[in-house]
Amino acid sequence: MEHQVDIHPKLYPILKAIPDPEIPVLSIIDLGVVRGAKLDGKHAFIEITPTYSGCPAMDMIGDEIKTALTKHNYIPDVDLILYPAWTTDWMTDEGKTALRKYGIAPPTDAITDKKALLGEERVIECPHCGSTNTKLVSQFASTACKAMFKCDDCLETFDYFKCLI
């Protein structure tokens, strides 16, 4: 399975402690953008993949990885890979819970969003009050990876982290 990511146990806690620059409650590990972390002596080889092609956070994530590894006396080598393309399926459950607490509805299952892309309605739960009486306001929200929804019960708007499959 392409889900299997090989992350060296010594590197794991260092990477886990690095937050996504745009959604700081989410670690880059939980976001699923770290696709490999190998260790050869003091040399750490990290592979990351962008959520979206133009994601402006990727350069920053790369820099933060380098800084963190250097601080732990490793010699970092960060590589950006495009394939296999990132999917929200790679987001961990821990990550999804963190998102909800932060006020962003986490991606639902891929099938729901695939249907939505074909024009069917999708049901997204409001992260504020849990209501499913919500509707899409805009396909694109504050960043390319999110859509904007409005809750008809608590009347708040919220971001929904779109599924990419």
Next chain:
Amino acid sequence: MKTSNLTHYIYGIADNALILGQRLGELCGHGPNLETDIALTNMALDLLGQTRSYYQYIAKLSTDNLTEDDVAFLRKENEYRNVLLVEQPNTDFAYVITRQYFFDVFHFLLLEQLQKSTDVNLMAIAKKSIKEVGYHKRFSGDWLIRLGDGTEVSHQKAQQAIDDLWMYTNELFDLSTQDKTVIDAGYGANSKDLKEKYYAELTQTLTKATLQIPENKYFQDGGKNGVHTEHMGYILADMQYMQRTYPNMKW
């Protein structure tokens, strides 16, 4: 595969993304409402991201140490291979949406095929990009239907945009001799029935939007051979100014 042929072919895809991305970027802060403004600039960002992936690959293929910035900012107008459609101005919102939809439908069909490229880099970029372009197409298609099937004014403006931009659609399918070499070698998007699928999808959407397919059978081309409309020079002047004024500057 001759590198020069492959590079030529990639420009034919990447330059569309760059110039349309630049056009959409002009709308930042000028969208008709906040949501649309954000959507259009998000799409610009997607397109520029895709452009970077292609240009980085071109830079890697180059034997004279080109960088992605050289490729983006230091070519001359006649070296850009984007189609005329994407350089057309943001005349009004109906134009923006129509131009976008005309391109998105093509873009999606093209990437569907490019995913099967035997070139791993192009395959990877296509698989990544198509996920984004699916959203673009949905956005522009929804809006086109809303405009066409909306008020009298929105309908009339959408029809005007369609009538004016229609003649640029056929160029999307033009292939140079070099392009054909790349496609025949399995590196490019093999797209025999692409054109048929394209016009079928457009017809379906326009019908849904209560808009008319133009009867005009005159089509304008030239962009893919570097012969651009009068708008292109202004885009490049805006885009290349910094790099040409301050050579080798970096952000």
